[in-house]
Amino acid sequence: MKKIISLGEVMLRLSPPSNERFFQTRQLDIEFGGSEANVGAALAFWGNHVIHLTAFPTSEIGLSASATLRRNGIDTKYIKHTEGRIGVYFLEQGAMQRSSKIIYDRADSVFTKIDENDFDWNEILEDADALHWSGITPALSQQCADFALRALKEAHKRSILVFGDLNYRSNLWKYGKKPNEIMPDLMAYTNVMIAGTRDFNNCLDQEYSGFEAARSDLFSRFKQLEYITTTKRESISSSHNKISAKIYSKDKVYASREYDLSHIVDRVGTGDAFAGGLIHGLLNKDPQKAVEFGMAAGALKHSVPGDVLLCSEEEIQELVLGESIGKIKR
Amino acid sequence: MKKIISLGEVMLRLSPPSNERFFQTRQLDIEFGGSEANVGAALAFWGNHVIHLTAFPTSEIGLSASATLRRNGIDTKYIKHTEGRIGVYFLEQGAMQRSSKIIYDRADSVFTKIDENDFDWNEILEDADALHWSGITPALSQQCADFALRALKEAHKRSILVFGDLNYRSNLWKYGKKPNEIMPDLMAYTNVMIAGTRDFNNCLDQEYSGFEAARSDLFSRFKQLEYITTTKRESISSSHNKISAKIYSKDKVYASREYDLSHIVDRVGTGDAFAGGLIHGLLNKDPQKAVEFGMAAGALKHSVPGDVLLCSEEEIQELVLGESIGKIKR
């Protein structure tokens, strides 16, 4: 059991049941999800002590968000409840050749007004093993960027391993800053980055010709960097994908097998499940096992409705070993 | 069949099924509702040509909102679809001694940015018989107040009968203006007001000692005023209310019977159903019949889930006559 800190916005996710489109549905299923908390939930499900840092409204919907994280095993003691709104995202699940669709309604959420000084960093980070952030947080507001940077600095001060999912999204970054004004500072405190060439180009305002170019520049520019991790996804349709992942150290590569994923149930949060598995694996010091465990976690998430991987370590290990796939377990 | 214009915000209503509380629910039922459109929907259901003026997002959720009004018989030709968000309200249905609860998340909706000049008033108001507005619209933003005033002036110019539900809500009016800076101008163009003493005091910054004081002042101050209408509700519990209504002209009173409403299904929109019935009745020139028809419409709405009264004129007339109540109609 490790102590891990995750931080980031958690939104109310509303999605039509049974393949319905937004235009026709009369009901919405509720989940609460956000990239970093999804990572945290996976880690908590495997027995780690995960503290998530975020802000929710004081309303019953905010209380319910907090309770849902708690249900998933996350330590919610440090979550701030303040007046305001929760970010919302409407998710229409795709099927076949029809894409999934997300409509965001997240502007001005209480998370965007989070204050780094409201958190007792000594208490939160005491004896922590790892901290996980993503590029979504600094993209939301200056307060969010400040909050993320503070967290990373505090973690760095205490030699806590920092994982960062760069996760560049062009439809965010609306508060006046460009990624490369903000991201390099955060990347400088990050030991393991989950990112591809497109993320690096956008976050650093570069035009790397390919991943290898990016990789060599990154390792020379960011001295604390230990690993870069990338995932590859081939979309045959919304219901059928193929995925695989690689971990790169400065001079080595650890590749996972490729999974053929047909009959997809819910693709949302699959990258987060991978990130959770990766962190869980790397905290145990074996990159090869980590990339296999992470990818199996990511693969299994496609079969679970909701934002969160709800699969045990044993289930993931069985997939890594290729055992009992599709059997009925009694 | 009359031609009637209604105007106002329509929100996405999200409510837990089966008496569940926000804290525990995993699903939300979808409706689209707003006070003035609810009035319009009732009028359309009875065969009137109702044009509703509002704004929705261009997203599928905005298209669905528009389609839902259209399904209810409203003419949606003049609705504006622009980039932005739809106002949302979360409704937790009360039961027994537990109150119903509404959480608004309506700030910065596309309706609050509506522009009076986007509408072709000549075409919209041609041959119209009535226009209905409520005090919610001018409470939302300066643009909304301007839009309402413009509509009323245009209606007045064409001798269209104007109905206004003053509907003072203290938790709105956040854009810097006070009600009495805005409402008197609108009231000056209104022929039939739905309001009680509290509404008058707040809208006019008065301290009328009681309804009669308000009534006499109102009729002397607003020369175009033909009727004031008030409803009275006694809440024994969320599941059991008693309601009645009165129409006052300058010198006469028309009172409805009182309804004892037990086993309430959905209280939201009951005032709007009353207003719809009132307009329908008054356009036919008989205040006594209008108050009875309106109150019966309002009473029946308590039995229908959603924001909108979906009851025919015949059903309402049967209740007015006290016939067939609780029978099975085959």
Place this chain on the structure above:
Amino acid sequence: MKKIISLGEVMLRLSPPSNERFFQTRQLDIEFGGSEANVGAALAFWGNHVIHLTAFPTSEIGLSASATLRRNGIDTKYIKHTEGRIGVYFLEQGAMQRSSKIIYDRADSVFTKIDENDFDWNEILEDADALHWSGITPALSQQCADFALRALKEAHKRSILVFGDLNYRSNLWKYGKKPNEIMPDLMAYTNVMIAGTRDFNNCLDQEYSGFEAARSDLFSRFKQLEYITTTKRESISSSHNKISAKIYSKDKVYASREYDLSHIVDRVGTGDAFAGGLIHGLLNKDPQKAVEFGMAAGALKHSVPGDVLLCSEEEIQELVLGESIGKIKR
């Protein structure tokens, strides 16, 4: 355990969930119900051997109808499955002051074409104790009228006690015959009639001034008649009724208590539940107990969704005795 024959149409019942109106619903709950089979199902639930005679389509929907009767304990061995359609009725549950509404789509069902010669009356009626019919059957078609008359004659021949629920419905009787051309023959073979003054007037083309006038004429006209039973229902609203019943012999009256029925769940089939209880009671020869048992059965049905009373004898006896009402039974 008695052997009882019931006969009559069973329809596919389709009703919107959760108080929704037809106009707004997106789903329909399925039941299969018909007055006489509802009576039979109650009797079967209490351990009697009940044979129901009817016809269904050969389609899966017809098979499902048959299977549902069988599930409820009815012997379905003699049901005919033929090409054609099943009668359908759409039921909108009322609430409060809003009435329940039934839309029939039953014309040309396979039952209307039933052939009396398709049934082996010797085998069916062997050792039977009672037969139950209703006035709905002869109202549907000449074949149905012939079928009912044949069944009654065959029962009479074997001294089987015949129960008949006259149940006059003005919107049936569309095949060219008037009730008084058909009903007197059927009444002549009936030992126990469930009916009120209105039924007698319509079935016999009389204008009895009141129940007592009808009663004395009926007992003198129909020599085999042992009892007339009437129920009285006061409808405060769709959610609140009061009911009671009386059994009249030629010279005695047996009255049940009155039940105050608030928070009604499903009123359909409550008269059938009463009839079932009445038959169950009268086969045990005690009219006073029969009227109390029947009325308690009818009262309890208001609390059970669907067409069929699914309450045990013990539950009904408890209500007769006024014990444990509203307690939690563990």
Place this chain on the structure above:
Amino acid sequence: MKKIISLGEVMLRLSPPSNERFFQTRQLDIEFGGSEANVGAALAFWGNHVIHLTAFPTSEIGLSASATLRRNGIDTKYIKHTEGRIGVYFLEQGAMQRSSKIIYDRADSVFTKIDENDFDWNEILEDADALHWSGITPALSQQCADFALRALKEAHKRSILVFGDLNYRSNLWKYGKKPNEIMPDLMAYTNVMIAGTRDFNNCLDQEYSGFEAARSDLFSRFKQLEYITTTKRESISSSHNKISAKIYSKDKVYASREYDLSHIVDRVGTGDAFAGGLIHGLLNKDPQKAVEFGMAAGALKHSVPGDVLLCSEEEIQELVLGESIGKIKR
């Protein structure tokens, strides 16, 4: 935006949820659908002005049918509401090797009694660009055949482009006429036919040896004929099909790509979606684009529950271009 007239029966579709069979289900999901109105709904969704001509009952279920078309953007002003019943079809969705199953209960619907003289053809067809009919309509009753023929003649008189989906169904045509007594007259006014060899053989009482034989005979026999369109479907299972389409002019062929459709959600209405796309494309004069747009529309429909394609032009164009398939759109 074009003005397009569609005509044909719209039925109440009732289907068990979640892969259930008729025999086991307790609930039915409601849709309203019919081949020609499905075509109309697709065209309306893309911004065309679509008038649908049909008849519905006056009951709430008939009103709900009308309202549902209106919700989908169809102009319902000319729909007749008369006493009677709505056609019903029960749909059991297939899965895997199990076929989908439809039970029709459509006899004697109000549509079968439609009267061509109840429609103001001048007003309806004014400035129309196209009219769409199918071979289902003349198969239902003589009145329906007369109604279709009248519509086609009126369209022809005004040089409106006529599309016809021959759609021969052997289980219809029960009113005493054979297809070749009726269909040739209708085909004579049709500019674009959607049909295969089997349709031609049945409608014209021919025995064409293959499509090419039919094609050359058709173009020589029907002088107004501009295009014949055919689709080809290979059924690996209920969940997996392959489809493609071709447009033939007298001397040219335009072929679409083939779509591999796995994880099918709802196959009903996919031919109608294709027809809608075809009309939309051909009104813009480019047969190659029309066949690609139509086939992409048809392919996407397989992913949408219900009878109606609810996909925007942009979504269909993306599939035509092979972009973003299976991605999450944010």
Place this chain on the structure above:
Amino acid sequence: MKKIISLGEVMLRLSPPSNERFFQTRQLDIEFGGSEANVGAALAFWGNHVIHLTAFPTSEIGLSASATLRRNGIDTKYIKHTEGRIGVYFLEQGAMQRSSKIIYDRADSVFTKIDENDFDWNEILEDADALHWSGITPALSQQCADFALRALKEAHKRSILVFGDLNYRSNLWKYGKKPNEIMPDLMAYTNVMIAGTRDFNNCLDQEYSGFEAARSDLFSRFKQLEYITTTKRESISSSHNKISAKIYSKDKVYASREYDLSHIVDRVGTGDAFAGGLIHGLLNKDPQKAVEFGMAAGALKHSVPGDVLLCSEEEIQELVLGESIGKIKR
């Protein structure tokens, strides 16, 4: 915020939706509930630190039980997960004159095998303010009785206030011991008892003629006893009850108002909600306020589905004050 320990079995509750009976339902709604944990959940909802002591299986259903308590704010750190089964109870909600019905399937649950030595009492009870037990626990098995007695002794040693809901149930106590062999020892460590005459008679094998007789004997026999609390419930039907409560010290009585509870949603857990309110109130030293707060909590629970009161202190206070009942709160 107080620290409170609750202990007792938590079962999987399975109940048919929408007033259905067990015999007809096809679905069961899931809750997890147990008398003492329900008390704990109410106390946690109001901000107290509540530790619940119980045992669950290691299966996903056991994990889900634990997670649900955690979601409700309970500290689940000390819950034991061992191989075995969870107790199950099937709940059929009553309605009208039909009683609610519970079928227990709780034998041999892992809780019945709980071991007092598996708990670190020093850590658990450190700085605790109160401990709550009920008479259900010692009725289940000798291990359970030992576990309860140990907890009470440990609490007594540390001067923690002990609340006990005697809750005699005749269908438990099947392991060979009689209540009066076990209960007196437990009552000797209890400061506040929730019980009526029937409980005292059964637990102490007495035949007190009435409550006053019991009260005087109890206070003289149990020296540590500070208060006895009783509730009174009048059942008009399953949907309509009246309730009130009293707290007795040795020489004083504190009575709550009576609540008239119509349109009951879910009666289960209402006694637990009262107990929770009572504890919350008494820990603040004012018996009059405690009895009013407790009874208002119990009354509100009737409106909330599930085992657990999910109402805030503010909502309960409003009911105590009689404010805003049945209003819509915006």
Place this chain on the structure above:
Amino acid sequence: MKKIISLGEVMLRLSPPSNERFFQTRQLDIEFGGSEANVGAALAFWGNHVIHLTAFPTSEIGLSASATLRRNGIDTKYIKHTEGRIGVYFLEQGAMQRSSKIIYDRADSVFTKIDENDFDWNEILEDADALHWSGITPALSQQCADFALRALKEAHKRSILVFGDLNYRSNLWKYGKKPNEIMPDLMAYTNVMIAGTRDFNNCLDQEYSGFEAARSDLFSRFKQLEYITTTKRESISSSHNKISAKIYSKDKVYASREYDLSHIVDRVGTGDAFAGGLIHGLLNKDPQKAVEFGMAAGALKHSVPGDVLLCSEEEIQELVLGESIGKIKR
């Protein structure tokens, strides 16, 4: 129509809807299923007279279990209802690479206490054609083993063909006996065994090197043995399997085609559907047709939710012939 006796436990099956995991679900769908009764239900669906022998509780849940078998066409006359519990199994449907999961809670069910002397074997077995048992029954308790042996002996005495599905499950057999102490006696009365090498090794405590070794030994050891049947399943994932079957007589082999089963809906009961088809086929004396019919039945079951194949003989024959696969049948 044959008369067939099946015997074995029927459990309450509870499963989360819509791909949900146990940990997250809030609802459970109800089925009643058990291997042998599933076989019986398939046989009854095809018109055979099937008597199932089992025991259920007297509770409403036990009554509902019985009623559900009756609904599926099984003769439930000889089922025993006694005080106690029903066995429960919780089923989590797998998807993709995630396995299905079953949690059993079946200990101490009333079936495990079944008494062979409670059955009137003369009446039950009169004129029976076949009896079906499985290896689950003798694995549950000594009473169950005795009950099975008695049934087989009684069948043998009357020359009834005995089918046995050996179905070795290691997590049963907890009552002190080993399979080879019990199974050989039962196998000695069995004419057709459904089993693979693993079953033979476990039931006979052998270590056969492969199926052929087992086969030759079995046929020499068990003189009454006519056929051994095996099925082969390849699990690509929970959603995609391949299956085929073979029947072996002493010297011949009959092989079915292989089915490629993608988009699996519900795998539970597919082996039982195969067994039902096999029995149906073999009673008609054609092993080749039997293996094809059985395998097609098993294949189709994958598309039907629940434990029971609800497909007609015609549907299965169509699959055998490869006709109409994936078509819409109208």
